[in-house]
Amino acid sequence: LRTRLIDPMARHKEFxxxxxxxxxxxxxxxxxxxxxxxxxxxxxxGINRQSLYDTFGDKHSLYLQALDRYREVEGRKLFELxxxxxxxxxxxxxxxxxxxxxxxxGGERRGCFVGNATSELAGRCRETAEKACGNMAAAExxxxxxxxxxxxxxxxxxxxxLRAVARFLYSSLQGLQLMxxxxxxxxxxxDVVRVTLSVLD
Amino acid sequence: LRTRLIDPMARHKEFxxxxxxxxxxxxxxxxxxxxxxxxxxxxxxGINRQSLYDTFGDKHSLYLQALDRYREVEGRKLFELxxxxxxxxxxxxxxxxxxxxxxxxGGERRGCFVGNATSELAGRCRETAEKACGNMAAAExxxxxxxxxxxxxxxxxxxxxLRAVARFLYSSLQGLQLMxxxxxxxxxxxDVVRVTLSVLD
DNA sequence: TGATTTCTGGAATGAATGTTCCAGAAAGAC
DNA sequence: GTCTTTCTGGAACATTCATTCCAGAAATCA
Numbered sequence: 261l262r263t264r265l266i267d268p269m270a271r272h273k274e275f276x277x278x279x280x281x282x283x284x285x286x287x288x289x290x291x292x293x294x295x296x297x298x299x300x301x302x303x304x305x306g307i308n309r310q311s312l313y314d315t316f317g318d319k320h321s322l323y324l325q326a327l328d329r330y331r332e333v334e335g336r337k338l339f340e341l342x343x344x345x346x347x348x349x350x351x352x353x354x355x356x357x358x359x360x361x362x363x364x365x366g367g368e369r370r371g372c373f374v375g376n377a378t379s380e381l382a383g384r385c386r387e388t389a390e391k392a393c394g395n396m397a398a399a400e401x402x403x404x405x406x407x408x409x410x411x412x413x414x415x416x417x418x419x420x421x422l423r424a425v426a427r428f429l430y431s432s433l434q435g436l437q438l439m440x441x442x443x444x445x446x447x448x449x450x451d452v453v454r455v456t457l458s459v460l461d
Numbered sequence: 462l463r464t465r466l467i468d469p470m471a472r473h474k475e476f477x478x479x480x481x482x483x484x485x486x487x488x489x490x491x492x493x494x495x496x497x498x499x500x501x502x503x504x505x506x507g508i509n510r511q512s513l514y515d516t517f518g519d520k521h522s523l524y525l526q527a528l529d530r531y532r533e534v535e536g537r538k539l540f541e542l543x544x545x546x547x548x549x550x551x552x553x554x555x556x557x558x559x560x561x562x563x564x565x566x567g568g569e570r571r572g573c574f575v576g577n578a579t580s581e582l583a584g585r586c587r588e589t590a591e592k593a594c595g596n597m598a599a600a601e602x603x604x605x606x607x608x609x610x611x612x613x614x615x616x617x618x619x620x621x622x623l624r625a626v627a628r629f630l631y632s633s634l635q636g637l638q639l640m641x642x643x644x645x646x647x648x649x650x651x652d653v654v655r656v657t658l659s660v661l662d
Numbered sequence: 663t664g665a666t667t668t669c670t671g672g673a674a675t676g677a678a679t680g681t682t683c684c685a686g687a688a689a690g691a692c
Numbered sequence: 693g694t695c696t697t698t699c700t701g702g703a704a705c706a707t708t709c710a711t712t713c714c715a716g717a718a719a720t721c722a
Contacts (some may be wrong), residue, residue, distance in 0.1 A: 294495030297475040308670050369584050379580035383570050383643045424652035431653045435636025440592040441583045451625035452632045
């Protein structure tokens with residue numbers, strides 16, 4: 261790092277750091293921390309073993325960076341969905357619906373990476389717990405703003421503590437994602453969603 | 462096994478199988494499947510390494526048996542709490558309250574073993590997924606019966622699809638347990654519980 | 663071209679893993 | 693006492709793991 265500033269003539273990195281991190285995230289997302297081996301990561305990231313260690317540090321450090329990336333990418337999606345003009349209730353139905361459909365589709369059921377990380381590591385790894393907390397707070401905030409807008413636009417009644425409702429919705433989303441890992445029964449998942457969203461009425 | 466039936470003269474098992482399994486369950490519950498080493502299991506179970514393999518088979522098989530035990534033990538607790546005569550709403554408040562207090566106490570936050578197992582393995586291990594499903598169905602049934610009683614006794618209104626509400630409550634419990642792994646903020650958790658239980662009003 | 667740095671692939675390392683083998687002690691049934 | 697079986701502790705095994713080392717090829721900039 262220092263030498264490059266002093267005498268900057270060398271080969272550039274060939275791979276795209278973000279793209280490699282994205283791939284790493286997918287592996288950790290599917291397999292979890294412990295079950296994901298460095299060999300697997302190397303293969304899916306498409307970079308050299310040495311490059312992995314040079315660029316991201318060790319496995320644990322890479323995991324935390326993957327968590328950060330997940331938050332950015334998925335957080336952006338959540339944000340965009342909820343800030344989109346139009347019915348807030350409709351946006352929430354869509355949000356929960358995406359989870360249900362992802363579970364019923366033939367693909368892999370990875371759940372929520374942050375939820376998985378919380379379940380697997382938060383009790384044991386302070387950094388993971390902090391990142392999970394941060395993600396929770398960010399999602400809660402996005403939900404809260406959406407609810408505020410819903411109230412402002414008359415779609416949501418004023419009798420509720422919207423902060424509490426936002427927290428409830430985040431918790432429900434995590435519960436649903438967990439359920440969706442265990443069952444592919446559409447009726448069950450839709451029951452959960454229907455009752456969850458009924459608190460907005 | 463066969464020889465014992467033909468010629469039953471030998472030493473008896475010295476340790477209590479259920480007790481050892483209970484200990485194994487605690488290890489898996491705290492650490493998850495991958496992170497729990499056989500060495501750790503041997504130590505906490507208080508039995509010999511060989512006895513572990515003789516009695517429970519390999520690590521994976523032991524894990525599945527621990528899951529079964531969890532379901533029996535915790536399932537019984539859930540059942541007893543919900544079947545206890547008196548207010549159903551009160552019982553549910555108590556149920557959710559236990560989770561909140563466990564999270565705020567100084568102890569380890571293990572969450573729900575079945576939830577942990579679902580998160581870590583259900584996507585990859587069919588047997589785990591099936592056991593998780595079974596547990597879900599059993600808990601749902603207990604909740605459903607409690608709700609039916611609440612309706613019969615006039616505590617819960619008749620407008621609801623109680624099957625759906627039972628599923629919702631189970632999902633919420635899982636969501637809450639996950640949240641409780643990441644945060645120790647009482648207000649946050651109580652917000653979630655309050656909104657969750659408000660669907661019964 | 664020459665200097666310098668990074669990339670790449672593979673080998674090497676050392677620790678930890680799950681599992682099995684062994685030999686002796688202990689305890690029931692005859 | 694004599695079997696027979698299980699228990700116990702420890703060693704042995706093979707595999708996998710995360711991580712590091714190495715040497716050559718590639719690429720940048722002077």
